[in-house]
Amino acid sequence: MAMPTLSAPGVESRPYDPDYTACFSIQANADPGVMSRVLELFAKRGLVPSSWHSRVGGIQDDELIIDLQMQGMVRSEADYVAACLRQIPDVGTVLTSERFRAAAE
Known part of the structure; x- marks a missing residue:
């Protein structure tokens, strides 16, 4: 039995504003699975963040800080x-x- 294939929704099927950029700042426990779960929310919509920066910080280096931007x-x-x-x-x-x-102008 063949497995069905899934594809991301086409860009033309979603609202798009080229002049708008959404910015997200995420603080989480420094767990390796957090980054993939964050990225998954964009990937399953067929999106690649236009900017992604992550770092480990906090008093005990136990926080993950992710700053990302999604243009459009x-x-x-x-x-x-x-x-x-x-x-x-x-x-x-x-x-x-x-x-x-x-x-x-």
């Missing part, structure tokens, strides 16, 4: 992804912000 993600989708990030085990805090590309 609309606000409603960014809010939903942030809510999903907050449900990931070991994630303590998820902060969001947004950037807008300046209009050409």
